[in-house]
Amino acid sequence: MAVTLSAKSRENLKKSATKHIRKEGLVPGVVYGREEASQPISINELELVKTVRDEGKNAIISLNVEGSKSFDVMLHDYQMDPIKNELTHVDFFVVNMSEELEATVPVQVVGEAKGAKEGGVLQQPVFELVVSAKPKDIPETIEIDVSALEIGDVLTVADLPKDANYRVVDDSDSTLATVTAPTVVEDTDTADAEGSAEPERVGEKKEEAAE
The missing domain is CATH 2.40.240.10 (Ribosomal Protein L25; Chain P)
Known part of the structure; x- marks a missing residue:
């Protein structure tokens, strides 16, 4: 109404x-x-x-x-x-209430990704989608449930539940959410300590043995 x-x-x-x-x-x-x-x-x-x-x-x-x-x-x-x-x-x-038009609708993430619980990082590259619908059928938001996403999984427009009242105009391959692996940071202190050990000089052991 x-x-x-x-x-x-x-x-x-x-x-x-x-x-x-x-x-x-x-x-x-x-x-x-x-x-x-x-x-x-x-x-x-x-x-x-x-x-x-x-x-x-x-x-x-x-x-x-x-x-x-x-x-x-x-x-x-x-x-x-x-x-x-x-x-x-x-x-x-x-607007003509009997004709379809295109409108931009916010994308809302719901749920906690399984991969995020395991240390992965949930990323959402798209925050809006364009839909085609009659004015009264344009949704206020489009919810995407990420609960089942594991590390490496990708959720695209094609994975959205089909709604009879509106059609998503964006490309079906557009990524809506993904869970990436956590970034591994090398322990620089350990690496420096290992690299700072004095290299063995060629011939050093042979000279000690001769004595």
Whole structure:
């Protein structure tokens, strides 16, 4: 079920008006889609942040734009102020609930690898996957169970359980997790001690025997 948020239309696009919007706790943004003309809006920052935090960045939002109409949208892009850590602009993409689209979904590791318990190192080279699905079927996360992985084992996209609601677009050979053998560090002190022994001089024993 889509989460409902309210937004306001923006007609004055000057910088002074944009600054005023931000002072009111609103974020300037835009709504657009294949069959929808781009429409400037503003939306409450706190409500949007809470929605994304609770529902995930791929949540379907029913966006009621004051003076316009309601749109089924997804948060497509956003910009942040790196100093103030505040949203400065958001893009909403109007979706067709009956058509598939591609979205990026976080990968979450669950379980403790058997090989890691034996001293191996669990590595996760991929943290996101691209899936194709209808908007309502896009998963919030994709879980990968690494419990059975032993040292040297590799888990790939092809090993993921097949889900009827979505399809992973990434290459089937892409590595999601692997357990590598622990790195063996040579004891340099022992090696130095062994290497520091004085070599036997040629002919030394023969001279001692002659005496």
